[in-house]
Structures are given as C-alpha cells and as structure tokens.
Amino acid sequence: MLVVLLAALDQTIVSTALPTIVGDLGGLQHLSWVVTAYLLSSTVSGPLYGKFGDLYGRKVVIQIAIVIFLVGSALCGIAQNMAELISFRALQGFGAGGLVVVAIAVVGDIIPPRDRGRYQGIFGAVFGVATVVGPLIGGFFVDNLSWRWIFYVNLPLGAAALFVIGAVFHAPAERVEHKIDYLGAATLAAALSAIVLFTSLGGTTYAWGSAPIIALAVIGAVMTALFVLAEQRATEPILPLELFRQRTFAVCSGVGFIIGVALFGSLTFLPLFLQIVRGRGATSSGLQLTPMMLGLLITSIGSGQLISRFGRYRPFPIVGTAVMTIGLALLAQLDPHTTVLQVSLYVVVVGLGLGMVMQVLVLAVQNDVQPRVMGVATSGAIMFRQIGGSVGIALFGAIFANRLHANLAKTLPRGVHGPRTPTPKNVRQLPPHLHELYVRAFSASLHPVFVVGAGIGVLAFLLSWLLHEKPLRQTTEGIMEAV
Numbered sequence: 015m016l017v018v019l020l021a022a023l024d025q026t027i028v029s030t031a032l033p034t035i036v037g038d039l040g041g042l043q044h045l046s047w048v049v050t051a052y053l054l055s056s057t058v059s060g061p062l063y064g065k066f067g068d069l070y071g072r073k074v075v076i077q078i079a080i081v082i083f084l085v086g087s088a089l090c091g092i093a094q095n096m097a098e099l100i101s102f103r104a105l106q107g108f109g110a111g112g113l114v115v116v117a118i119a120v121v122g123d124i125i126p127p128r129d130r131g132r133y134q135g136i137f138g139a140v141f142g143v144a145t146v147v148g149p150l151i152g153g154f155f156v157d158n159l160s161w162r163w164i165f166y167v168n169l170p171l172g173a174a175a176l177f178v179i180g181a182v183f184h185a186p187a188e189r190v191e192h193k194i195d196y197l198g199a200a201t202l203a204a205a206l207s208a209i210v211l212f213t214s215l216g217g218t219t220y221a222w223g224s225a226p227i228i229a230l231a232v233i234g235a236v237m238t239a240l241f242v243l244a245e246q247r248a249t250e251p252i253l254p255l256e257l258f259r260q261r262t263f264a265v266c267s268g269v270g271f272i273i274g275v276a277l278f279g280s281l282t283f284l285p286l287f288l289q290i291v292r293g294r295g296a297t298s299s300g301l302q303l304t305p306m307m308l309g310l311l312i313t314s315i316g317s318g319q320l321i322s323r324f325g326r327y328r329p330f331p332i333v334g335t336a337v338m339t340i341g342l343a344l345l346a347q348l349d350p351h352t353t354v355l356q357v358s359l360y361v362v363v364v365g366l367g368l369g370m371v372m373q374v375l376v377l378a379v380q381n382d383v384q385p386r387v388m389g390v391a392t393s394g395a396i397m398f399r400q401i402g403g404s405v406g407i408a409l410f411g412a413i414f415a416n417r418l419h420a421n422l423a424k425t426l427p428r429g430v431h432g433p434r435t436p437t438p439k440n441v442r443q444l445p446p447h448l449h450e451l452y453v454r455a456f457s458a459s460l461h462p463v464f465v466v467g468a469g470i471g472v473l474a475f476l477l478s479w480l481l482h483e484k485p486l487r488q489t490t491e492g493i494m495e496a497v
Contacts, residue, residue, distance in 0.1 A: 015140050016175035017076065020083065020168055021113035022144030024052065024106065027152040031161040038161065039096045047100045052107035054210045057400045058203045059111030064393025065195070065252045067116050072123065073183050076116040077176060083109030084172040091165035106165075114141070115393040120183075122380040122392060138314040138373030143307050149285060150301060198252040201241035208234035209401060213408035222412075253390055262382035263391060265480045266375040267398040269331060272474035273371055274402025275409065276342060276467050283410060283463055284345070284361065291350055291457045293442065305358040309365025317370045327378055328483040330370040335478050338367025339471030346464035350457050371478075372399070382484055410463045417462055421455035 028035075028048060035048065067075045086106025093099035118137060125133050155163040212230040220227050245251040257263045288302055317330045341364030348357070376395050383391040426448070444452055 015117075015137065016171055016178070017080065017113045017117045018137055018140050019144050020080075020171055020175065021056075021110045022141045023148050023151070024087075024110060024168065027148035027164045028052075028103075031152045031156045031164055034156050034161045035099070039093070039099060048096075048103055051100045051104040052110070053400070053404055054207060055104045055107035056111040057210055057397060057404070058206045059108045060115045060397050060400070061202060061253050061390065061393045062199055063112030064115050064119065064390040065199075065250075067112075067119055068390060069250070072116050072120050073179065075112060076120070077179060079109050079112030079116060080172055080176050080179075081109070082106075083113060084169060084176075085109070087165045087168040087172070091162045115396055118376055118396070119392045133318070136315060136318065138318070138369065139311045141372065143311065147304070147307065149303065195244070195248040195250055195252045197244045198241060198248050201237050201244050202252055205234055205237035205241050206397075206401070208237060210404050213404045216408055216412075253394055257383065257391055257394060260382060261480070261482050262378050262484070263394070265477060265482075266379050266395055268477050269335065269371070269474050269481075270375050270395055270399040271402035271405075272470055272477070273335075273338075273368070273375075274399040274404075275406030276338060276471050276474070277368060277403065277406070283414065283460055284357075287348055287457070287460055288357070291348075291453050291460075292352075292354075302354060302357060303361060306361040306365035306368075309362040309367075310369040311365075313366050313369030314373060315369075317374060321374070321377065326483065327374050327381075328481050330374045331378075331478040331481060332475065334367045334370025334374070335471060335475040336367070338364055338371065339468050339475055341365075341367055342464050342468040342471050346461055346468060348457065348460060348464070350453055371474075378481065378484075406467075410466070413466060414459055414463050417459035418456065421458050422452070425451050425455040 063075055063079060083106055086102050086104075086109055089102035090099060090106055093102055121133050121137065151167070152164050155161065155167075208230045212227060212234055215230075216222050216227045242255065245253065245255050258267075284303060313334070317334075321327045321330070341360060341362075344360040344363060348360075376392060379391050379395045442449070
C-alpha cells in the first residue's frame with residue numbers, strides 16, 4: 015500500500031506546484047515536459063517490470079523500482095534548472111512504472127482470487143485517495159514550505175516501504191534461466207513513447223498537423239506493427255499476444271482505457287473550474303475534490319468486500335461505469351453560479367462510480383490468466399489505463415482550447431483580448447466587467463469537455479456488458495511456484 019501511495023501521489027502532486035516551479039527555475043516553454051517525462055517513462059517501463067517480475071520474482075524487482083524512484087525523487091528536489099528537473103522526473107517515472115504494477119501483482123501471488131477483492135478494494139482506495147489528495151498536498155507545500163518538498167516527502171515513505179518489503183516479503187530463492195525478449199521490449203518502448211508524446215504534445219507544444227506530430231504518429235504505428243511481429247516470434251514475449259485473445263483481458267483493457275480518459279480528463283479540468291471560475295486558491299480547490307475521494311473510498315472498499323463474500327465481480331463494472339457517466343453528465347452542468355455543495359455532490363457521484371471499476375478490472379484479469387503471465391497481464395491492464403489518461407488529457411485539452419478561443423471571440427468586446435495564459439492570478443487582475451465576461455466564456459468552454467467525457471463513459475458502460483464472469487479461484491495453487 016505504501017508503494018502504491020508513492021506512485022499514485024506523484025502522478026498528481028506536481029500539477030499544483032507547476033506555476034511556482036516555473037517561477038523559480040524558468041523555462042515556461044518546457045513546462046509540459048515536467049509531467050510528460052514522468053508519464054512517458056512510467057508508462058513505458060510498466061510492462062517491462064511486469065515481465066521481469068514474472069521471470070525473476072517480485073521482491074528484487076520491486077526493491078529495484080523503489081530505489082530508482084527514491085533516487086529520482088531526491089534529485090528532483092535539488093534540481094537547479096528545468097532541464098535537470100525534466101531529466102530527473104524521467105528517472106523517477108522509470109522507477110514508478112514498477113511500483114503499482116508489481117505491488118498489485120504481489121497481491122495476485124499471495125491472495126486467492128475469492129479473497130482478493132477486499133484487498134484490491136483497499137489498494138484501489140489508496141490509489142483514489144492519492145489521486146485526489148495529491149493536488150491538495152502539493153498546494154499545501156507550495157503555500158507553506160517549498161515546491162521541493164513535493165519530492166522530498168517520498169523519501170521517508172519509500173524508505174519505510176523498502177524496509178518492510180526487505181524484512182517480511184519472502185520470495186522463493188530458486189532461480190530459473192530465462193530468455194529476455196529484448197526486441198519486444200525495445201519495440202514496445204518505442205511504440206508507447208511515440209503514442210504518449212503524440213497525445214501529450216499534440217495541440218499544445220506542436221500543432222496537430224505539424225511535422226513532429228505526424229512523425230510521432232507514423233513512428234507509433236510502425237513500432238506497434240513491429241512489436242506484434244516481434245512477439246509472434248519471441249520465446250518468452252514481453253507482452254504475450256495470447257492475452258489479447260482472451261475475452262476478459264481484452265474487455266478489461268478497453269474499459270480501463272476509457273476509465274483513464276474520463277478520470278484524468280475530469281481531474282485535470284475540475285481544478286481549473288474551481289480556481290478560474292470560482293476564484294478558489296490552489297489548496298482550497300484541492301480540498302473541494304475530497305468528496306470524490308470519499309465516494310471512491312466507499313465503493314472501492316465496499317465492492318471488494320462484496321466480491322469476497324459472494325464471489326461475483328461482473329455487476330460492479332457495469333454499475334460503476336453507469337454511475338461514473340451520470341457524474342460526468344452532472345459536471346457538464348457547471349456554470350459560474352454553481353455552488354460548492356453542488357460541485358461536491360457531482361464529484362461524489364464520479365467517485366462512487368470509479369470505485370466500483372478500477373481494481374475490479376485488475377481482479378477479473380488476474381482471475382482469468384495463467385500464473386506464469388500474472389505480472390504481464392497486470393501491467394498490461396494498468397498500461398491501457400495510463401495510455402487512456404494521456405489520450406484523455408490531450409483530447410479534452412484540445413476541445414477546451416478550441417472552445418475557449420471561439421467563446422472569447424464571441425464574448426469579449428472587439429479588439430479586447432484575454433490573458434495569454436489563463437492563470438488564476440491573471441484572470442483576477444482583469445477589470446470587473448471583463449472578468450465577468452471572461453469567466454462566463456471559460457465556464458462555457460468546460461461544458462463540452464464533460465459532455466464528451468459522459469459520452470465516452472457510455473462507451474465504457476456498453477463495453478462492460480461484454481465482461482464474462484468466471485468463478486473466482488479459492489486458492490493460489492501453482493501461483494507461488496510460478497514466481
């Protein structure tokens with residue numbers, strides 16, 4: 015749980031501090047790379063950790079991942095310029111890629127599927143809490159200490175996790191010779207890198223039709239095709255293609271991808287609404303997202319307990335995606351007159367839905383696959399959710415930017431332009447009349463973001479009906495021998 019907390023916190027804790035980091039280190043034009051470098055390296059390395067865990071055992075692999083993550087965190091905290099920070103964030107992400115994947119795979123190793131629901135429900139709650147609390151903690155450190163503490167806070171947590179794993183996690187000592195799929199690893203890393211960079215940089219750093227973005231799209235397609243060819247020939251493939259022929263893995267990966275789009279899209283733009291439209295500070299806007307955490311806690315732990323008691327998991331993704339979609343549809347009603355209570359109720363609904371889906375998908379995958387591919391199956395399911403998050407941020411960002419440009423052109427008087435960068439400080443400094451017009455246009459531009467999110471949620475709801483229910487195994491027989 016400490017390991018999952020480490021990885022999940024660092025996906026969101028940095029976002030609140032980015033303006034302050036730029037003010038201290040400079041390099042505004044490279045701002046997006048602070049997030050992109052971490053997202054890229056963690057997404058690329060996840061499947062590699064999953065496979066290495068299957069081959070060499072989870073203990074040594076997760077210890078290596080923690081050490082890499084902590085070294086990256088310490089270096090981020092002492093970075094003196096933007097180039098150093100981006101490089102160290104990439105190193106930190108390379109360690110983080112193994113944290114969630116291997117931790118969840120360990121649960122799959124030692125807990126029978128019938129009892130696994132309650133444990134993975136708690137892990138899902140930790141992930142959800144960290145996702146929502148991250149911006150809040152980041153805002154607190156920025157307001158009261160220094161942005162560097164968003165990285166230093168990882169060190170005691172990581173040291174505690176490393177000590178506990180070293181002391182009480184006993185892995186089999188037997189070593190078996192394996193053949194590493196280097197070609198598969200290289201082509202998968204190249205394909206994922208191109209896809210994440212395409213979605214992260216397109217429409218922001220580069221125009222969608224620019225040469226670098228087109229090149230990334232081509233590289234992504236070519237490397238994906240080469241990866242498929244490499245896996246067909248590999249003795250021990252890094253991500254076995256047989257997984258995609260299994261209905262449960264394919265459906266869960268698809269639903270996970272869509273959940274990633276909806277989750278990261280909503281979490282990215284809700285703080286914007288609270289800070290720009292409602293005029294809240296960074297810490298206050300983080301606090302107003304805590305009701306989502308409450309909803310996610312309730313259903314993540316509750317669904318895990320019910321699955322362990324009754325042995326059925328299929329109803330939860332169906333109900334969860336439906337509730338999440340309703341929550342996103344409610345968020346589409348946000349306007350400058352929306353009260354804090356209404357926002358809290360809307361995000362509670364989103365959290366209630368997400369809590370019934372995220373970890374249940376991993377449980378379904380682990381229950382369906384053979385023990386020898388437990389790690390790669392787990393990492394594959396999580397990988398698609400991470401790619402969905404990258405795509406969601408890019409998709410919603412493009413929709414929002416286009417609508418904001420059009421709405422400002424219609425709303426502001428002729429010849430009057432809003433701030434080039436819509437930060438809370440810049441918007442507050444506008445004259446009262448222009449401020450009201452700008453906020454109205456900004457709020458209207460968020461409406462289609464959540465409408466599209468709700469539409470995507472409908473796709474997840476429909477896809478979840480294809481999930482096949484398999485009886486949950488009562489034992490871990492054969493699993494520990496495999497790792």
